[in-house]
Amino acid sequence: MIIKEKKLNPKLYDEDVEQIPTRNGYGEGLVEAGDNNEAVVVLSADLTESTRSEAFANKFPARFIEMGVAEQNMATVAAGLGISGKIPFISSYATFSPGRNWEQIRTTIAYNDSNVKIAGHHAGISVGPDGATHQAIEDIATMRVMANVKVFVPCDAVEARRATVSAAKIWGPIYLRFSREKTPIITTNETPYTPGKAEIFWQSKAPKVAIIACGPILHNALLAAKELEKEKIGTIVVNNHTVKPLDEKTILEVAKKCGAVITVEEHQINGGLGSAVAEVLSRNWPVPIEYVGMPNAFGESGKPDELLEKYKMKSKDIVTAVKKVIARKQDLTYG
Amino acid sequence: MEPLHDKKIKLLEEIANRIREKIIETLVEAGSGHSAGPLGMADVFTAFYFHILKHNPKNPNWAERDILILSNGHICPVQYVTLAYAGYFPLQELMTLRKLGSRLQGHPHRGSLPGVETTSGPLGSGLSQACGVAFAHRINGTKNRIYCLMSDGEQNEGNTWEAVMFAGKYKLSNLTAVMDRNNIQIDGYTENVMPLEPIKEKYESFGWHVLEVDGHNLEQIVDAVNVAKAIYEKPTLIIAHTIPGKGVSFMERDYLWHGKPPTKEEAKIALSELRTLGGKIKSEHQ
Numbered sequence: 001m002i003i004k005e006k007k008l009n010p011k012l013y014d015e016d017v018e019q020i021p022t023r024n025g026y027g028e029g030l031v032e033a034g035d036n037n038e039a040v041v042v043l044s045a046d047l048t049e050s051t052r053s054e055a056f057a058n059k060f061p062a063r064f065i066e067m068g069v070a071e072q073n074m075a076t077v078a079a080g081l082g083i084s085g086k087i088p089f090i091s092s093y094a095t096f097s098p099g100r101n102w103e104q105i106r107t108t109i110a111y112n113d114s115n116v117k118i119a120g121h122h123a124g125i126s127v128g129p130d131g132a133t134h135q136a137i138e139d140i141a142t143m144r145v146m147a148n149v150k151v152f153v154p155c156d157a158v159e160a161r162r163a164t165v166s167a168a169k170i171w172g173p174i175y176l177r178f179s180r181e182k183t184p185i186i187t188t189n190e191t192p193y194t195p196g197k198a199e200i201f202w203q204s205k206a207p208k209v210a211i212i213a214c215g216p217i218l219h220n221a222l223l224a225a226k227e228l229e230k231e232k233i234g235t236i237v238v239n240n241h242t243v244k245p246l247d248e249k250t251i252l253e254v255a256k257k258c259g260a261v262i263t264v265e266e267h268q269i270n271g272g273l274g275s276a277v278a279e280v281l282s283r284n285w286p287v288p289i290e291y292v293g294m295p296n297a298f299g300e301s302g303k304p305d306e307l308l309e310k311y312k313m314k315s316k317d318i319v320t321a322v323k324k325v326i327a328r329k330q331d332l333t334y335g
Numbered sequence: 336m337e338p339l340h341d342k343k344i345k346l347l348e349e350i351a352n353r354i355r356e357k358i359i360e361t362l363v364e365a366g367s368g369h370s371a372g373p374l375g376m377a378d379v380f381t382a383f384y385f386h387i388l389k390h391n392p393k394n395p396n397w398a399e400r401d402i403l404i405l406s407n408g409h410i411c412p413v414q415y416v417t418l419a420y421a422g423y424f425p426l427q428e429l430m431t432l433r434k435l436g437s438r439l440q441g442h443p444h445r446g447s448l449p450g451v452e453t454t455s456g457p458l459g460s461g462l463s464q465a466c467g468v469a470f471a472h473r474i475n476g477t478k479n480r481i482y483c484l485m486s487d488g489e490q491n492e493g494n495t496w497e498a499v500m501f502a503g504k505y506k507l508s509n510l511t512a513v514m515d516r517n518n519i520q521i522d523g524y525t526e527n528v529m530p531l532e533p534i535k536e537k538y539e540s541f542g543w544h545v546l547e548v549d550g551h552n553l554e555q556i557v558d559a560v561n562v563a564k565a566i567y568e569k570p571t572l573i574i575a576h577t578i579p580g581k582g583v584s585f586m587e588r589d590y591l592w593h594g595k596p597p598t599k600e601e602a603k604i605a606l607s608e609l610r611t612l613g614g615k616i617k618s619e620h621q
Contacts, residue, residue, distance in 0.1 A: 041474070062474060068504075073497030076460045080404075080467020083445065083453065086474070088467075104460055104494065112445050112454040 001229075002222075006201055007190035012219075013226065019182035022216060023121050025157035026178050027052025029164025030089060034060050040168050041081055043067050044091045045074045051091035051121045051178075071097040075104040075116070082114030087168050094120025094136030098143055098175065109173050110148045117167045118143070122180045124215065124266030125294065125311060126304035135299040140214075141271025143175040144244045151244040152195060153177045153214040153265075153273075156186045159241060162193050170195065179266070181304050183216035186239075198247035200254065204234030208329075209322045210254035212238045213264035214273050217313060221264045224318035235322065243273050248280050255281055260325040261289045264318055266308075269293040288328040290321040336387060339557050343386070347553050350420065351381040355582045356609045357416045357429065362596035365412075365432040368441070371579035371592040372486065373413035375517045375550070379575055380417040382556040383482065392422035395449040401479055402468055404453050406461020407486035407515070408442040409594070415439050415448070423450040459492025461485055462512060466502050469510040469570075480564065483512045488520030491529045496541075502570040503542025510570045511563040515550065517579040519590035538572045550575030582609050 002008055011017045034040045034056055041063045044053045048066070057064035067074040071092050078088035090097060098105050098118055109116045120143075123136040144151045152167065152174060154160040160178060167174045192199055201218075202225045213221040218239055225235045236254045240247065255261050261281065263274035274291040281287060292313055299307060308314050337343075354377045362368050383403060384390070391397045405414050412432065419426045424438070431437035438448040442456030453464050465483035472479050489495055502510055514534075522528050531537075535545045544566045548555040556575065563571035579593070580586025583605040586597075597605055611617065 065470065067501065068497075070497040070501070072460075072494040073463045073466075073501055076463030076494065076498070077467040077470065077501065079453070079460075080464035080469075081471045082467070083464075084468045084471030086471050103457055104463075107454055107457045108460050108464055 001204065002202055003200060006192065006199060007188050008201060009185045009188055012184065012186055012222065017184045019184050020157035021180060021182050022154055022157050022160040023052045023178045023180065025154065025160025026119055026164050026176065027055050029161040030056040031059055032161065032165050033168035034063065036165070037087065037168060038063070039085060040087045040089070041065065042089045042091065043074050043078055045069055045071050045097065047092050047121070051119065053091045071101045072104050075101040076108050078116045079104070079108035079112055079114040082109065082116040083112065087115055087117070089117045089119055091119045091121065093122040093134060094139040094177065095122070095134055098139055099136065102142055106146055110146045113148060113172065115171060115173070117174045117176060119176045119178060121178045123177045124179050125299035125307045126179060126181045126266060128181065128304040128307065129301050131301040132298040137266070137268050137294045137299065138271070139175070139177060140243055140265070140267045140273060141275070144276060148173055149244070150174045150195070150242070151177070152242055154241055155214070155216055155218040155239055156183060158185060158187045158189065159193060163195070163241065166195050177215065179216055184219045186219055186222070196242045196245050196247060198238050198240045198242070198250040200236055200250070201239050202235065202237035204229055204236070207234040207236045207258045208326055209260045209262055210236045210238060210258040211262045211264060211318065211322065212240050212251065212254070212273070212277055214240045214243060215266055217264055217266045220313065220315040221318055223315035224322065227315060227319050228322055233322065233326070240273060243276055246276050246280060251277055251280055252285055255285050255287050260287050260329045262292060262318065262321045262325055263289065264292040266313060267293055268296065270296060288325050288332065290325040292318055292321050339386070339554050344553055347381050347385055350385055351377045352582070352609060352612070354381060354413065354416050354420060356606055358412050359597060359602050359605045359609070361412055361416060361429045361432050363599060363602040364430045365596060367433060368412055368596050369409045369594050370596055371519065371586055371589070372407065372410035372515065372517065374583060374586065375577040375579045375581045376410055376413050376484070376515050377581065378551045378553060379484065379513060379515070379556060379577070380413050382553050384417045384421045386557060387560050392450070395423060399479065401482065402452055403482045403484065404461050404465045404468065405443060405455055405484050407458060407489055408455030410486070411443045414443065414451070418448070418450040424448065458486070458489035459494035462495055462498035463501070465510055465512070466498050466507060469507045470505065472509055473507070479509070481510045483510065485512060485514055487514055487516050487518065487525050487531060490531050490534065499538065499541045499543070506542070506568055507570045508567050511560060511573065512570065513573045513575055515577055516574050517577045519579050519593055521593050523590055535574060542569060544569045544571045545574065546571065547574045547576065550577035551581060584608060584613065
């Protein structure tokens, strides 16, 4: 059951649930952060409208810097601003930033300890028709291996706004991941949100599997949990919006309670949230894990829904993964 | 800044020579590192830290300081030695270069050592960072001057040209870049590896004011920086023509000395040359 105290969107399960892209939350968050603190500056690499940096640019023109199509320079100029007391947010598609400029981020932002926020947009395969070149599915992995960097993956536009506002207040490099498509609103302003603290959104009476998800695909996990409940298979669903630092306490708690784990992310299975969870569990409390995500493949053009279907990231695929991990758990128990 | 007079020039020349000697001693102790670039830039570093820069070694983060960013971090031995002589940290600490636990990393790390403004080493990202610092000061309306020292080899990097374009667009007149035009890089002479010329015209066409100086002539270096300060509409590039390995005859102009330190024997000869100013004076001062 959905945990009432989490004050999620009551229309979460309705057919007509409101859908807004997480990038819109970024746009609103930037303006709010800009109002809060005049040190906030925004840089865009010729993608101002698409990354929703436009509202900030209009409201604070002196603190908005158009970089042109130059992601490497955007990261390094931001590094210079960050060591000079500014709080720069750099905005582009995640395949380019932190894709193309990974080394600049490593040397001049992370190792330099410059207070830069990296906003990677159009993440995941649900970018759709633009195809694999524009579908970032490695960014969580490449950012979370970098020392000094935090990784935030908000699940909806509301959380995206709060993540952006929080990022401006937290010292140090932070990677923020956003998606292009409209996705269901899961949370409200009253939903507990603290960076670094995972939240349990769904808990059945006798949970057998913990489903740990990040990003908008969390909605599919919640749909799956409801389906499974009908089949009398209890689950816990965790909104793991901060991949780094990982909330090890909550992850261990749910793993111990359930004895099996599924991770769900619109990202390569290798190196992403699933790997991060596996690292924690293998060190502390090994349980069977199944991973829902990209299976070491590139995406392709198509409608977002067609792609999620083809690459098995729909709620029915999460249901299948849950059943598979339960079977493995039983094999371990009785084998 | 105070105008240069003969007495001050002589003093600066002596400091530059001391810095060269210490670079050799430091490199021998470290057992690895770069020789040619640091020796070639000793005069430029001397001019900046002992005459041009508004700075306070006892308060490295002084808000009103001029900010000098070293882009080609591999020549850090000259920066470290200069910073030590300027009073940022004790001279003895130079002997820890590249050793475990040292504040003197093989390539500079911001936060490790006072006076080091940015992390560098991977080429082509210093000018961008200097642009970011210059832009921040423009937003704040502060008068600090921003300097970026860079190599000619790193003009190969696309990132450098993104920064050149950016500084031109935003007319960052508080930014002055100095290019160490020593004509060498690891694989050989710059014009063979990846030709840069006509480099002056390239920068000019990107909206920069460009000056050329003899990078071993302290007066010319100081004069060029003064001209740059008077250019209000553009960023300025000073192309400093230098001799790699300057002061040590067997290193001068030889790209093979780009990335290696002298052996103990070679260092002995090098130090003797530096201490006698290439045989011009007889007794070696210590």
